[in-house]
Amino acid sequence: MGQTLFEKIWNKHVVKTIDGGPSVLYIDKHFIHEVTSPQAFNGLNKRGIKVFRPQQTVATADHNVPTLNQHLPIKEELSRKQVEALIKNCAEHGVELYGLGHPFQGIVHVIGPELGITQPGMTIVCGDSHTSTHGAFGAIAFGIGTSEVEMVLSTQCLLQSKPKLMRINVDGVLNKGVVSKDIVLYILSKISASGATGYAVEFAGSAIRSLSMEARMTICNMSIEMGGRCGLIAPDETTFSYIKGRKFAPQGEAWEQKLNEWKALFSDADAAFDKEYHFDAADIQPMITYGTNPGMGIPVTGTIPTTETINENDKSGLNKSLAYMGLEQGAPIKGQKVDYVFIGSCTNSRIEDLRMVASFVKGKQKASDVEVWIVPGSKQVEAQAKAEGIDKIFEEAGFMLRQPGCSACLGMNEDKIPAGKYCISTSNRNFEGRQGAGARTLLASPLTAAAAAVTGVVTDVRELLN
Template sequence: MGRTLYEKIWEKHVVKHLEDQPSLLYIDLHLVHEVTSPQAFEGLRLKNRTVRRPDRTLATMDHNVPTTDRNEPLQDMVSQKQIDTLEKNCEEFSIPVFDLFHADQGIVHVIAPENGLTLPGQTIVCGDSHTSTHGAFGALAFGIGTSEVEHVLTTQCLKQYKSKTLAVNFNGSRPFGVEAKDIILGLIGKYGHDFATGYVIEFRGPVQEELTMEERMTICNMTIEMGGRAGLFAPDDVTFDYVQGKKYAPSGQAWEDAVQEWRTLYTDDDAVFDQEISLNVSELEPQVSWGTNPGMTTGISGHVPKEEEVEAADRNSFHKALEYMELKPGHRLQGTPVDVVFIGSCTNARIEDLRKAAAVVKGKKTDSRVHAMVVPGSMQVKKQAEEEGLDDIFLQSGFEWRNAGCSMCLGMNPDALKPGQRCASTSNRNFEGRQGSGGRTHLMSPEMAAAAALTGEITDVRRMLKEDAG
């Protein structure tokens, strides 16, 4: 019997298999940031241990960093201590770190792909749930806890049970105005925020062949939002073209050898998945979340469900979500006022995202009631955007143009919502308080967020796109 892509990567990295116990898996790349690593490094000191492969480890500062002037001292002393601690730990254990003033600093799941560190067939871990992003390259990538961070630092291995496999087939074709964010929100909205728990997902079908690498990263990024352990796209020429020439990517004969090996990373025709589902992308429209998990999502022309449309077992969480979001059953999302627009996060802060959002706002002004901000995913993205003049487009429209960081995605830094504020956000989670205590988040694509900034309310961006097309 044939093997799935996941099974091929898994089998290549198993160091030791034990019956009825987790296998020992070799890790190719370990990504580290300032929030989930301090206790892990302290554990090394207490046990008098060293880092096994500093050359397979990379650190960056992203979660707590300010996105405004970095020459000013941090107001939050906890954040300052975490940043200082990471710098000290990396110096002591000889780990490369992209600090606040490094040209490559940025969100951990943005900097690794753009520097050619993320490669097909790898195993990649990080103390962050959205490590699934790297699966866009055909890498087995997943988040780990702090104790596991310490284990990988010490051994370059990790104990793991083998996951079940799930194929998600994207059928049909993308309608006008539907982006990668709409595809993944549409999938989670259809099947629920926990339907993939325990599975490694492979995204397949004719639509996936049309997706750019940055779009694939957006989809894999939100694998965790449906409960999945990891998400995967089989690497292809789109992948290889993206990786080639990157700073840390193989070159010369090593590149030719690598591509030859990467071309074997696909699911065999006779392989069998544990489960298989489909999404007809042709039926999608731009998506907007209305509740407090990404499964509470509908199309822009839709409405908050009515009580009779919700399964009885889900009604308590349904009412709790509406109470928090201050919405009523049957409420139509289009026209709902917003206070803040956030374009950023490891989901949607790459150069393609910024280009698309800039195209919507070019020559127009944001609504005076809206606080709008753009936070590039990395300093490389920021530099490229400025070279293309995107910063001027955003600034002239009324957006704030920031430095790279996780920013308002998680409210762990100065960029947080105030209680009661409603935000059109390109991030990945709309949990209660995720973007700030009492803040209300509506997830959407960069184009949809840009449209909301112009009108001051949740808006169908397709109308603007058609007007701009003439």
């Protein structure tokens, strides 16, 4: 029997397996940020120990940082204290920190890939659920809790139970105006926000292989929203071309050696999965959510479900979600008024996302009653956007290009959506209060978000494309 991609990586990293229990898994790379690391470092300090392998840990400030005037002290007291604690802890334990002002600072799941730190075949963890993003490179990458952050800092290992294995195949050619965010929102609408609970999910098929690395990262980023433990895509020439020449990528002979290893990272033809799905790319339209979990999605041309059209178990959830969102059963989502547009987060804040939006809005103006925030995922993305003149296109359209950070993805910094306001967001979660107390979030692709920014309402971007 052949092995899946997941099994090939997992088996190489198991230090030992406890009889009837979890495995001790070796961790190649540990990313940390200011929110989930302070208590972990406190635990080390109480025990009088240091970070075991600091060279395998990388830190950045992202969740709590402001996205305007980053040269000034952080206003919010808790945010300021957490960032200060990260600076202190990294200095004391010899951990590399890309803090505010550093040219490599940015969202943790953006900087890892763009710096060439994220590589195929690795095990990668971070105290952040969307660590699954790094799986786009053919890595086992998943989020961990604060006590587990301490465990990895002190041992470079983690106790983990092996998940079940799922493969989701998407074959065929994508329609005009449909991008990777639409693919993953479509899958979520079909299998639900709990459909992959307990599974490691491999994404495969010709539509997935046709995607760029940045588009693949969007897919794997939201595998956690299906309940998956992680998501991953087998590395290929697209992967290798992306990594080659990046700051921390292997060089020279080391590159050739790694390349040979990476080329063996795929699921064998006779590998067995516990569950498998098949989807046709031609069935996917531009998608948008209407409820309060990422599985509550429909095509932008669709109507909001009614209690008559859904499972009995989902009826109370639908009523509760629509009451919060202020939306009606059976109503069309197209034409729904929008107050804010947020383009950013670890899901969609890379240079390709910004290029996509800039290409669409060039020569257009935002609707006068919509506030638009464009937040690059890193200082490098910000610098590249400025070098390409993307910032000028945004400025002329009335969009605001801010500074790097998690921003309005979550209500943990100054960028919050006011109560009762509707925000089309390229982020990954639309939970109640996620973007601020009472905020109403509709998840969509950068293209669909840009279309709403221009029209002021939920719009089918295909009607505006040349």
